[in-house]
Amino acid sequence: MANALLDGITRIFLTSEGPIDLNGVELEVAVGTHVVIYSGVLGRRGGMVINGEGRSRIFNIKGTLELESITIRNGRAQYGGGIFVHSSATAKLSHVAIEACKAIAGGSTYGNAYGGGV
Numbered sequence: 829m830a831n832a833l834l835d836g837i838t839r840i841f842l843t844s845e846g847p848i849d850l851n852g853v854e855l856e857v858a859v860g861t862h863v864v865i866y867s868g869v870l871g872r873r874g875g876m877v878i879n880g881e882g883r884s885r886i887f888n889i890k891g892t893l894e895l896e897s898i899t900i901r902n903g904r905a906q907y908g909g910g911i912f913v914h915s916s917a918t919a920k921l922s923h924v925a926i927e928a929c930k931a932i933a934g935g936s937t938y939g940n941a942y943g944g945g946v
Contacts, residue, residue, distance in 0.1 A: 842867040847877035847901070854885040854905070857917070861891040867898050875923070877901050880910070886929070887911045887919075894920040903929035911946045919946075 867876035875897030910929030
């Protein structure tokens with residue numbers, strides 16, 4: 829993984845061969861931050877897999893997040909199982925696949941659960 833801070837924007841280029849497993853911890857983009865994450869060959873769908881392993885949401889966005897050529901897989905939360913974008917936040921997805929993400933409520937897929945993928 830390589831990253832750079834330019835113009836107040838954190839840019840991360842994922843170079844790993846395998847998936848990134850989150851081990852039950854979601855990735856948060858804080859208020860006032862701008863993060864850009866790239867993977868694989870830009871302009872292609874999929875790329876690097878970020879895996880919630882069915883134990884957590886993948887991204888909790890309170891600031892600005894841009895994703896390019898990433899696969900979001902196996903996220904799980906009550907709201908936005910793959911990606912949760914707060915009302916004042918921004919998400920830009922380009923060539924992103926969202927797979928097998930679930931919104932759950934009280935341990936099931938019934939009740940007040942919204943947005944399995946986003």
